[in-house]
Amino acid sequence: MNNVYIETFGCEMNKNDTNIIKSIMLKEGFNIVSQFENANAILINTCSIRENAEKNIQNRINYLYSVANSSKNDNNKVIIGMLGCMAVQLGEKMFKSSKKIDLFVGPDGYSNLPSLVNECLAGAKKLDIDFKKKEHYDKIETYIDKKEIYAAVTIIRGCNNFCSYCVVPNVRGREKCKDFNSILKEVDDIVKKGAKSITLLGQNVNSYQQDDINFPKLLEEVAKRNQNVRISFLTSHPKDFSLELVNVMKMYNNICNYIHLPVQSGSDRVLQDMNRKYTINTYISLINSIRAELPDVSITTDIIAGYPGETLEDHQATLDLMSLVRFDSAFMFMYSARQGTPAFNRRDDVNNVEKKRRLNEIIALQSKISAKNNQSEVGKIISVLIEGKSKKYANQLVGRSLNNKVVAFEYGGSSARVGDVVNVFVEIATSKTLIGRQTN
Numbered sequence: 001m002n003n004v005y006i007e008t009f010g011c012e013m014n015k016n017d018t019n020i021i022k023s024i025m026l027k028e029g030f031n032i033v034s035q036f037e038n039a040n041a042i043l044i045n046t047c048s049i050r051e052n053a054e055k056n057i058q059n060r061i062n063y064l065y066s067v068a069n070s071s072k073n074d075n076n077k078v079i080i081g082m083l084g085c086m087a088v089q090l091g092e093k094m095f096k097s098s099k100k101i102d103l104f105v106g107p108d109g110y111s112n113l114p115s116l117v118n119e120c121l122a123g124a125k126k127l128d129i130d131f132k133k134k135e136h137y138d139k140i141e142t143y144i145d146k147k148e149i150y151a152a153v154t155i156i157r158g159c160n161n162f163c164s165y166c167v168v169p170n171v172r173g174r175e176k177c178k179d180f181n182s183i184l185k186e187v188d189d190i191v192k193k194g195a196k197s198i199t200l201l202g203q204n205v206n207s208y209q210q211d212d213i214n215f216p217k218l219l220e221e222v223a224k225r226n227q228n229v230r231i232s233f234l235t236s237h238p239k240d241f242s243l244e245l246v247n248v249m250k251m252y253n254n255i256c257n258y259i260h261l262p263v264q265s266g267s268d269r270v271l272q273d274m275n276r277k278y279t280i281n282t283y284i285s286l287i288n289s290i291r292a293e294l295p296d297v298s299i300t301t302d303i304i305a306g307y308p309g310e311t312l313e314d315h316q317a318t319l320d321l322m323s324l325v326r327f328d329s330a331f332m333f334m335y336s337a338r339q340g341t342p343a344f345n346r347r348d349d350v351n352n353v354e355k356k357r358r359l360n361e362i363i364a365l366q367s368k369i370s371a372k373n374n375q376s377e378v379g380k381i382i383s384v385l386i387e388g389k390s391k392k393y394a395n396q397l398v399g400r401s402l403n404n405k406v407v408a409f410e411y412g413g414s415s416a417r418v419g420d421v422v423n424v425f426v427e428i429a430t431s432k433t434l435i436g437r438q439t440n
Ligand code: SAH
Pocket: 049, 050, 165, 166, 167, 168, 202, 203, 204, 235, 236, 237, 262, 264, 302, 303, 304, 333, 334, 335, 336, 337, 338
């Protein structure tokens, strides 16, 4: 009765949480199975960020429930657990109404998961969506798949920013920093297991603080101790991004030359309503200062189309900003009203057809900009960390550059292997990929 199947939705943090969950479950004697048909408990680590995400997950749970329980009766029923952000967002309501889900556990409740699963297997129905005041996963050695050369370490959980549209502060609670020494130890462990690239994760890594250790100091220490490993970080809120951090990035060749700096909108009026706490002018000056120090840096962003009250002028301001900044790539979304957020009470007045139109315009512009930016890499020799074989072409390997671009190259006979760093001469660029040949 102890086979557990886990499926994960949502952001990098959620994927990393699944590794914490796996570690906790394995320690208590559960097996992690890769097919849900073999499981006694199916756990879904969920995301609430947009309505679409929730709908997809609901459909998936309905499917898993019906298939997993089709040949079972009440005595050998497979239990279904909803973990993560949706459990907090919808758990209380669904706990009363859902016949399919036996267990709801929020992002701070995983230490208790083994006993909760056991109780549910014995017939109970359980809800634990409370937040802890302090980070309490410090001592857990995060599970890491031996084959993975990419790994992530969560350094700060939760969010204190309350952007008007965003459910994260509600579903993950306030910021909690992981202990500095525990972070260093976790990075050491992961590197020993073979990781070649580590991402330090948080909703806003820049607000990391433990005594006098801020994020630039933490990043420096991690980079200094692991000079053969690529170090990157995700995500940075523009209001907290400091030039101290840029200096650290400049000092260490193993820190990726890549910054994700979500802007959300190009209109000051919208940004103010979103409670983002910066203006377009300050955002642009920040980008200029970063690029003055790190000329080859790749900068990516997030953009929301059709925020409540967004006018055609506001939308145009976003397109203008994109043309000016020329992001290397962007995650682009239609606004989705989330219950419990400040913007939920605003009239969601840009209709869906118009939202979609604006989003498509944003996507089309970004795709042109990405293609043009990538063109400027043609003719360069860049260092690539090999991830694996190309899915498209049998004789190609794929990897990433130090500025996080996907690179595909022919490996005709070379002995390069996953995890190696090789030099690639870039011959062709598309909006998504650089294509070239290995030079060493
Ligand atoms: N902490 C990160 C991002 C968290 S969510 C940050 O502050 O940048 C990732 C992205 O989802 C956000 O940057 C935003 O662009 C998008 N997003 C969040 N809530 C949304 C909503 N209600 N509708 C549409 N997009 C949303």
